[in-house]
Ligand SMILES: Nc1ncnc2c1ncn2[C@@H]1O[C@H](COP(=O)(O)OP(=O)(O)O)[C@@H](O)[C@H]1O
């Protein structure tokens with residue numbers, strides 16, 4: 001049982017600030033993802049929590065105790081990395097047992113824990129095999145089982161699924177969620193894959209350029225991104241950003257007048273999720289020129305422009321819009337995010 005407090009962590013490599021001032025609290029038993037593009041500082045932060053890297057300043061507390069200065073093995077955590085380092089010269093059994101052997105656990109405990117972890121990850125039937133006789137997905141399960149076998153208070157994972165092919169990744173994602181939920185392990189999960197973070201996490205911390213831009217429940221972050229970066233990074237297609245003029249505190253969307261947020265100037269950015277629209281006749285609807293219409297089976301994806309700015313929207317699969325059409329859209333006002341063109345930050349939601 002352990003919560004983790006990351007308290008104003010900074011990390012510089014020479015003159016380069018990899019982490020600017022990161023604070024984040026992960027509750028006991030919670031699954032939190034660190035999500036962001038390559039180079040934003042995710043691995044550096046995870047390595048500082050693990051004790052593999054020293055912070056320039058700031059504190060890390062696990063279970064309310066500062067772990068700064070403690071070696072990794074005394075921090076009560078286990079790790080799984082992208083290059084799941086299973087030992088080729090050891091059987092699956094011995095791989096899973098590895099952490100327990102390091103702890104000098106007796107044979108009875110080793111056996112009980114290996115069987116339990118192997119059961120959770122469905123690798124019982126491979127315990128006598130060597131890793132070279134396993135598929136990538138099976139090897140990945142061995143790495144996770146090895147981490148769970150020591151019953152860590154905290155599990156740290158760095159892009160553990162990124163070496164797997166897409167189908168296997170999806171399957172492992174679902175399994176990981178099931179396993180970790182039942183184990184109740186406090187987990188920090190590093191990924192650049194927003195669907196993975198959305199699917200797995202109790203909360204997501206979105207990182208960008210060495211800072212955490214937003215922390216929240218996946219749906220909250222999706223619907224109410226705090227910044228343009230977050231809205232653009234989360235969601236497929238990403239949020240649309242359309243710069244629109246403000247006249248008498250209102251923004252025209254076709255014939256409809258939308259209340260502009262308080263504090264906006266002559267222009268504001270209308271942040272629109274691709275699915276927060278429906279077809280409407282012109283001129284009542286907001287005009288969109290459709291460059292490409294792609295029937296995806298489950299939905300219809302339209303790429304084109306509104307006010308000469310690129311947008312992607314999603315309509316039900318039953319709609320019959322074609323490439324080259326000009327259509328009208330009614331916007332779901334409750335789902336609009338207004339952002340400042342200057343700061344890129346969102347305004348507080350306008351109350352209807
Ligand atoms: N040991 C190091 N020396 C110098 N720069 C580093 C070192 N480790 C990481 N960096 C830099 O810090 C930034 C963050 O790296 P990293 O935490 O690995 O990013 P992420 O895991 O989000 O892709 C990158 O610009 C990287 O080049």
Ligand SMILES: [Mg+2]
Nearest residue numbers: 042043044158
């Ligand atoms: Mg990394």
